[in-house]
Amino acid sequence: EDGARSWRRVLATAETVLDVQQSPHDPALWIATTQTDGVQISRDGGLTWKKIDALPSAEALYNVAFDPRDPRRVAISSWTYGVHTSEDGGVTWTERNAGLPAEHCAFRVGIDPDTGRLYASIYRDALFVSDDFGRTWRNDGMPDATVYSFVFIPKAAK
Numbered sequence: 001e002d003g004a005r006s007w008r009r010v011l012a013t014a015e016t017v018l019d020v021q022q023s024p025h026d027p028a029l030w031i032a033t034t035q036t037d038g039v040q041i042s043r044d045g046g047l048t049w050k051k052i053d054a055l056p057s058a059e060a061l062y063n064v065a066f067d068p069r070d071p072r073r074v075a076i077s078s079w080t081y082g083v084h085t086s087e088d089g090g091v092t093w094t095e096r097n098a099g100l101p102a103e104h105c106a107f108r109v110g111i112d113p114d115t116g117r118l119y120a121s122i123y124r125d126a127l128f129v130s131d132d133f134g135r136t137w138r139n140d141g142m143p144d145a146t147v148y149s150f151v152f153i154p155k156a157a158k
Contacts, residue, residue, distance in 0.1 A: 012049050013037040019063040023089075025071035031090060033061040039076060041090050054093050056081045062106070065150075068113035073133060075118055077106035083120050085134045096134025101125050110150025121147035 011017060015037035023029035030042040032049070038057030040049040055061070059080035067073035074086045075096075082097035082104030097104050105123035112119070118130040120137065127147055129140040 010042075010046055010049060011040055012051065013040060018060065021064045021066060023066050023071065023074075024068050025066070026089075029089065031064045031066075031074065031076075033064055033076060035060050039064070052090065052093070055084060063108050065109045065111045065118075067111045067116060067133075068154075069116050073111070073116075075109040075111065075134065077109040077120065079105055079107070079123075082106045083109055083118075083134050085118075087133070094134075096130070097137075098135065099130075099137030100128060108147055108150060110152065112152050113154045114152075119147075119150060121145075121150075 011032060013034055016035040018033045018035060020030060020032040028043055028045045030046050032040045039052045039055045039061055041052055042049045056078065059078060062077045065075045072087050072089050074090050076084045082095060082100055083106050084093045085096050086093050101122055106120050107123045108121040110119045118133055120128045122128055123146050124144060126145060127140045127142045128137045130137050
């Protein structure tokens with residue numbers, strides 16, 4: 001509003017914020033993950049934030065991924081609690097760890113914009129893939145690897 005001459009805190013947490021993402025479908029919808037204070041959601045473009053109480057908050061929640069094809073689908077990775085998904089734009093959340101190692105340690109999640117396939121990087125384990133948005137997982141190779149970031153190049157851009 002003033003050309004970035006002044007700033008104000010908008011997140012309702014003093015904890016370290018690990019990731020902040022804006023929905024590609026709704027510019028008003030933002031989700032932020034924190035180190036030990038859970039997940040915060042904004043439905044007004046980041047002006048106000050509310051903690052998502054349905055998600056765990058004691059351990060690091062690393063990142064959030066919006067599905068580029070479906071505005072209702074969002075995934076979050078967590079060190080202790082694995083992968084959680086929402087299929088209603090972040091209103092409700094479901095733990096999705098069937099087929100992941102017992103010690104989930106989900107470091108990153110990513111969603112392929114062409115297929116909707118969900119990927120999870122499991123710390124020191126491998127890359128896991130789900131074709132049903134986290135209901136089941138399979139190991140996609142890369143043993144003993146930790147993926148720190150996902151970058152997808154849409155087929156239309158190739």
